[in-house]
Amino acid sequence: xxxxxxxxxxxxxxxxxxxxxxxxxxxxxxxxxxxxxxxxxxxxxxxxxxxxxxxxxxxxxxxxxxxxxxxxxxxxxxxxxxxx
Numbered sequence: 001x002x003x004x005x006x007x008x009x010x011x012x013x014x015x016x017x018x019x020x021x022x023x024x025x026x027x028x029x030x031x032x033x034x035x036x037x038x039x040x041x042x043x044x045x046x047x048x049x050x051x052x053x054x055x056x057x058x059x060x061x062x063x064x065x066x067x068x069x070x071x072x073x074x075x076x077x078x079x080x081x082x083x084x
Contacts, residue, residue: 002039002040002041002048003040003041003044003046003048003051003053003062004034004037004039004040006053006055007034007040007055007080008034008035010055010056010060012034012080012082013033013034013035013082014031014032014033014034014082015032015034015080015081015082016028016029016030016031016032016081016082017029017032017044017078017079017080017081018078018079018081019044019066019076019077019078019079020076020077020078020079021066021068021074021075021076022074022075022076023074028081029043029044041064044064044066044078045066045067045068046064046065046066046067046076047064047065047066047067047073050063050064050065051063051064052064055080059079060079060080061077061078061079061080062077062078062080063075063076063077063078064076064078
């Protein structure tokens, strides 16, 4: 099951995702309507086979390797910020 489907299965519909890399740099990907996204891993530049889910936590998040252009790859945590 991919990231989008897991989020929907866990009750998320419309989210912002806060990405924090292993160096502490932060990026927010706002206003994601999950039902309208085809490939969330592609949108976030994630390597799909590396995604690890921690959605049952008080602050749900996932970990994955992200392709980062010239820098190559970096490990990120993606915190799910739900809003309605």
